[in-house]
Amino acid sequence: MEITFLGTGSAYPSPKRAASSLVLRYSGELWMFDCGEGTQTQLMKSPLKAGKINRIFITHLHGDHMYGISGLLCTISQSNQRDGPVSIYGPLGLAKYLRVTLGLSRSDLCFRFRVIEMVPTPDMYTEDNDRLCNIPEDDVTIRHHAEDEGMKVDAQMRDGVPYWTLIEEGPLKVRAGKLEHRIPSFGFIIEEDLVPGKFLVDKLESFGLSRGPVCQQLMNGITVTSPTGVPVTKSDVMGPDIPGRKVVICGDSSNSSYLAPLVQNVDVFVHETTLQNSMEEMAVERGHSTPQMTAEFAKQVNAKMLIITHFSQRYTESSKKAEDSYTVADLLKETRESFGEGCEAADDLKTFVIKTNK
């Protein structure tokens, strides 16, 4: 399991820092999280193959997180990189966005896609949101000709917080939780199934068994009989199951506390850190977080590793020249002051390996 950041800048893409996007690689599949303008070009600069992307998740509908999605789909199609379907997850409105942009641009796609929309809870719509979104979010009911029927997912409740169930099949389960931002924004919680423990060869041999088809039976929970007539179960010859990895990837947020019951003991927590600690007032006003805000929450949920991203475009290396200005290295330093060492700063095209738990 690996995460590769394609863009780590806030608000808009720049030649120094692209707009938000990252890719989770797992078992030969690529899952993309956010797709700001220019993401397809960043992908071309990376070793990742765009045609391997089978799921795209959009945290919220701000342009710097989704204006690249239609172009990415067109390019994957034009270069004949894919024939399998693509599932696209995001807030209500995403299906309309795709139907209108792909439809008006008369875009052909050589693969099928479907859109799974999360219906925000009413409190996620701020006044600001309603002022700026003066059109309905779901009135385009004619699907794109390459689009299969998708679905709308309503929130469920657990421990007093809402969550949206997105993927229940396969080795990685995905839910989303609520964040506080100027518009509905979500954090995605990716949970790997328990990984079966290893076969203990000496235990197997002590029953007179050896590796082979019998192991598959044992793994499937079947009790087998040893050559000496002893019933043998999985727990007799295998080490304990290993807890699966848990990764959380958040959208823009000035308050992630609604995630707390859902993300305890997360292995890797990816969270925005847009502005430095001294700019907290402006950060919160704009729906963003500072290093301290991010670190305090990551500590609260006992995150093993914190990766900060979504840095204001004001933080360039050249800003270092001005004595009072910050760089991303300073944001990381501020985060470590609160969180400790298990914290890293993302960067465009930087990959983090997420090792199996022991």
Place this chain on the structure above:
Amino acid sequence: MEITFLGTGSAYPSPKRAASSLVLRYSGELWMFDCGEGTQTQLMKSPLKAGKINRIFITHLHGDHMYGISGLLCTISQSNQRDGPVSIYGPLGLAKYLRVTLGLSRSDLCFRFRVIEMVPTPDMYTEDNDRLCNIPEDDVTIRHHAEDEGMKVDAQMRDGVPYWTLIEEGPLKVRAGKLEHRIPSFGFIIEEDLVPGKFLVDKLESFGLSRGPVCQQLMNGITVTSPTGVPVTKSDVMGPDIPGRKVVICGDSSNSSYLAPLVQNVDVFVHETTLQNSMEEMAVERGHSTPQMTAEFAKQVNAKMLIITHFSQRYTESSKKAEDSYTVADLLKETRESFGEGCEAADDLKTFVIKTNK
């Protein structure tokens, strides 16, 4: 007057060649033509100031020519670069595209904009177009909150070809003409007014006049009386008016002949040249041109200078390694073989100066 190419690649942006966009600079104003994904990042790499853009023209609604427009508007606004209005011209459907993308992304803009849409003639809608655009083009009637009332422009006819009148005021007049492509596509014709001739100082002096307010009167067509009582007119003391410059910027096209009556004697003719001569069949099938097709038409309309652009992403410098593969330099060579020397190849961030006529 200058043209700066921001992106010169066909179909999609790549790290080597960005998607279609160019900027015409004239009298302190910047006019953008096409705005593919990533155009805002290309602008940041250029010396041009995005906030000076007061008009944007879109040749056709394919994604590689317009997917960057909403992001560009957002970034100009976010960085407080502009307060004056922006006029946006393009095919019917562009207003809906902007309303839906800006609306769903809840984008605030700190300046006003308006959209002037060209209504294509019925023959410009191909079967391919209708199959791929399965939604209405103008059913979003609620304007964005930063949008002023625009207009729809129908075609007029002249010499048997349609044209659309877009700008009739100011020193540069703009019309559009019809191209043949898979979807409605336009070429923009920019015509500078006659430039008044220069005052001939020796002639002025021969009448006993000198430079000053009297010159403005003469320029305005007023007859003045010399100190010796002789009536003096503009033509007595000024050289002849200089013909204004004429620049034509075309969208994607496999047949530009409908432009012919409108673009005779053009000074600078910018036209796509997507694929090499030997790939003419594929080029035409996809609605594109080869060097020979472009050059023959440019000769037919007596273009003084031809600039080719919109090169297939297959033409990279590294493709030079394969013996049978072409580069953009080869496309230029093929164009010159038909057109002669007055031809150049565009490149990302390359600027061409268009001198005043003599």
